[in-house]
Amino acid sequence: MTNTPPSSGATRHRPTGRTAGTKLLGIYLNDHLAGAAAGTQRAARLARTARGSALGRAMEPVAAEIAQDRTALLDIMRDLGVPVRRYKVCAGWTAEKLGRLKPNGRLVRPSPLGILLDLEALRLGVEGKTACWQTLRRLGAADERLDLARLDTLLERARRQQESIEEWRVRQAGEALAATAG
Numbered sequence: 001m002t003n004t005p006p007s008s009g010a011t012r013h014r015p016t017g018r019t020a021g022t023k024l025l026g027i028y029l030n031d032h033l034a035g036a037a038a039g040t041q042r043a044a045r046l047a048r049t050a051r052g053s054a055l056g057r058a059m060e061p062v063a064a065e066i067a068q069d070r071t072a073l074l075d076i077m078r079d080l081g082v083p084v085r086r087y088k089v090c091a092g093w094t095a096e097k098l099g100r101l102k103p104n105g106r107l108v109r110p111s112p113l114g115i116l117l118d119l120e121a122l123r124l125g126v127e128g129k130t131a132c133w134q135t136l137r138r139l140g141a142a143d144e145r146l147d148l149a150r151l152d153t154l155l156e157r158a159r160r161q162q163e164s165i166e167e168w169r170v171r172q173a174g175e176a177l178a179a180t181a182g
Contacts, residue, residue, distance in 0.1 A: 039125035112176035
């Protein structure tokens with residue numbers, strides 16, 4: 001019996017080197033895009049819910065920036081030749097909608113606890129986005145398709161968003177949970 005190599009059609013090759021890195025970068029960026037879809041929806045809803053209040057006035061520009069950051073991520077993906085995986089975007093959008101179904105102590109009007117949880121979700125999302133921009137910034141040292149100045153701007157904006165969201169998260173935690181402290 002002779003050992004013959006399998007035909008080339010039957011062999012599966014795993015991506016190696018740059019091909020593997022490009023594939024993984026595509027997965028990474030699409031996962032962040034799914035998070036951006038959820039974050040954009042959550043931020044817009046929070047700004048709408050709090051409209052007319054000090055929180056609403058603080059969250060409106062943050063929500064607008066989060067939407068701009070999602071667009072920036074799409075632009076970066078295009079510059080890198082990374083295709084958008086629509087199913088991941090839909091999954092992020094769906095997850096945000098399902099996240100609204102949690103009980104928050106009130107049926108009809110917004111709950112202080114719901115607002116607190118929204119702020120905490122936004123905080124986590126912005127922290128994840130910041131990590132993505134930092135990762136891309138490091139990759140930009142070796143990839144001229146990444147605009148380092150743009151990434152620096154996105155990083156600075158994300159840090160400002162973190163500060164604003166955290167300030168309001170602390171305030172909301174105090175208001176929503178103050179009754180339980182006594």
